Amino acid sequence: MEYGFTTAAYVVAAVLFIQSLGGLSxxxxxxxxxxxxxxxxxxxxxxxxxxxxxxxxxxxLAMIAAGGAIGWFVAQRVQMTEMPQLVAAMHxxxxxxxxxxxxxxxxxxxRVAALMADAPTTLSATGMxxxxxxxxxxxxxxxxxxxxx
Numbered sequence: 001m002e003y004g005f006t007t008a009a010y011v012v013a014a015v016l017f018i019q020s021l022g023g024l025s026x027x028x029x030x031x032x033x034x035x036x037x038x039x040x041x042x043x044x045x046x047x048x049x050x051x052x053x054x055x056x057x058x059x060x061l062a063m064i065a066a067g068g069a070i071g072w073f074v075a076q077r078v079q080m081t082e083m084p085q086l087v088a089a090m091h092x093x094x095x096x097x098x099x100x101x102x103x104x105x106x107x108x109x110x111r112v113a114a115l116m117a118d119a120p121t122t123l124s125a126t127g128m129x130x131x132x133x134x135x136x137x138x139x140x141x142x143x144x145x146x147x148x149x
Contacts, residue, residue: 009047016040 017040023033049060071090078086 003052006047006051009043009051013040013044013047016043 016036020033020037020040023029023036045064048054049057054060074086074089
């Protein structure tokens with residue numbers, strides 16, 4: 001998937017999430033709102049897995065399955081009166097995921113900076129892109145390299 005399609009998919013998913021939150025305010029629209037959220041999340045996951053720079057499908061699918069299994073197990077054991085605690089626990093896991101994403105972005109930037117330090121200084125932009133592809137920096141990392149160079 002190209003960057004334009006991935007970005008468009010994320011924008012549509014964001015609009016669906018907003019529609020979902022807005023629809024949850026009324027009982028008549030709550031069922032439709034839940035489906036907006038489901039479709040938005042499915043679209044965001046597909047865009048992430050099929051977007052540029054995606055790889056390690058096996059690891060991604062294994063982690064999705066493991067997270068789903070843990071979430072299902074925990075949700076089956078919780079009483080309705082304990083729902084606020086469950087939501088708080090799930091939000092803390094979302095925060096942990098954000099920490100991992102930030103750490104991964106930092107690692108990728110360090111990797112790009114190290115390769116850029118070794119890059120030949122006489123290359124043109126096209127030559128630099130070809131050199132970065134030879135070094136194994138394609139997709140998202142190549143975009144980062146152009147933004148930081």
